[in-house]
Amino acid sequence: MVALNHELESKFLGATKILREYLPRSLWQIAEKSNYLGHTDVAGKEEDLCFMFCDMCEFTRFSEVHPASAVVMTINVFFEEASDIICNNGGDIDRFTGDGFLAIFTDPYEAARASAIMSNRFKELSHILSDSTGQKLKFRTGLHYGKALRGTIGGLLRKDYTVLGDAVNIASRIESNCKPSKVLVSTAFYQACSNRISTDEPFTIQVKGRNEAIEVRYLKKVLL
Structure with missing residues (x-):
């Protein structure tokens, strides 16, 4: 027994x-x-968080000319590095989305630092893998800081613990408007850690589903 x-x-x-x-x-x-407290579920709460969206540019074209196994293996090379960098800088990956991911931070500076390190590492990996992949792989990264609900969605048979709210949607839209191999941040994010980062001049973008334009700027330097 x-x-x-x-x-x-x-x-x-x-x-x-x-x-x-x-x-x-x-x-x-x-x-x-x-x-430990005797609860049978995970309670949700609203809090101020940093949201990092990142995905591969021209993923459709890349997947068209490579077998699925090679696509997955290549993406995992990048995402293994991203996971280490994000976790070592106080963040947590909320979910992977095929060719991209959403990471969450509580500290804006840690999010900026992770994005800068990750962007440089991705460029190095792309150069190393260019011979086997046939192209220089590039990623877009968008950062936003705001309030969101972190809680449970789903039913009895399947649940997920994730983030919901306008701030999450804004971060996603910022990433989709970012230039390849760049990091685009909202003014709200910039203001939360402006004493430790530098950016290009601000400009506005108009995104789908919102009447008001969003002010953003490209990240230039992070004080590591």
Whole structure:
């Protein structure tokens, strides 16, 4: 009986380790706290957060001329680096979106620092992989700072713990308007850490679904 219990515990821990790799780190931390308090769900709350959207430029063309296995392998090379950089700078990847991802930070400066390091590393990787991929792979990154609801969506059979709100949508729109290999930030983000970053001159973009234009600027330098 003892041996059987040990085997079951070992399998459970193994499954838990696998699941941890597929879920945001913040969810595990909150879930552990909720479980300790005797809760059966994860409560949501509204808070000020930094949102980083990033995706590959011309992904459709790249996937058309490469087998799916090569596409996935190539993307994983970049995203493995991105995951390390983001986690080592206080952020957490909320979700991957095929050729892109959404990362969340509580500190705007840490988000800016991570984006600068990641952008430089992506350029290095693109140069290294250019012979095997046949093209220089480029990514767009958008950053915004604002209030959003971080909570649970879904039903009894499937739930997700994510962020919802206008600030999240703005960050996504900023990224889609960014030039390849650049980092575009909102003025709200810039103001939250302006003493530690420098940018180009501000300009406005008009995005789908919004009446008012959004003021943005390209990130130039981060005090590392």
